[in-house]
Amino acid sequence: MSSLRIAAIALLAPLLSVPGAIAQVYTGQITGVVQDQGDALVAGAEVKAINKQNGVAFTTRSGNDGCIACWPSSGEYSLNVACARL
DSSP states (O other), rough: OHHHHHHHHHHHHHHHHHHEEEHTTTOOOOEEEEOTTTBBBOOOOEEEEEEEETTTTEEEEEEEESSSEOOOSSSOEEEEEEEEOO
16 A cells, blocks of 8 residues: 555544534434424424523424424433424
């Protein structure tokens, strides 16, 4: 193997390991659909997930299809939903 090829591999190896390190930070997943009392999908609703142990909050908005997704650290969460339509 040429020294140039070895140098390229040595430079790329740390870069290839970064996504794996980032992926290990988030271990939980919250997904769902926001609907009103009539079961209609609600777009643009603000959903706040609050960790019950440490109070850290993650906020997301529902998409046009009413779907939400949030990837907080693992733990027990309470969810608050706010929207002018609700």
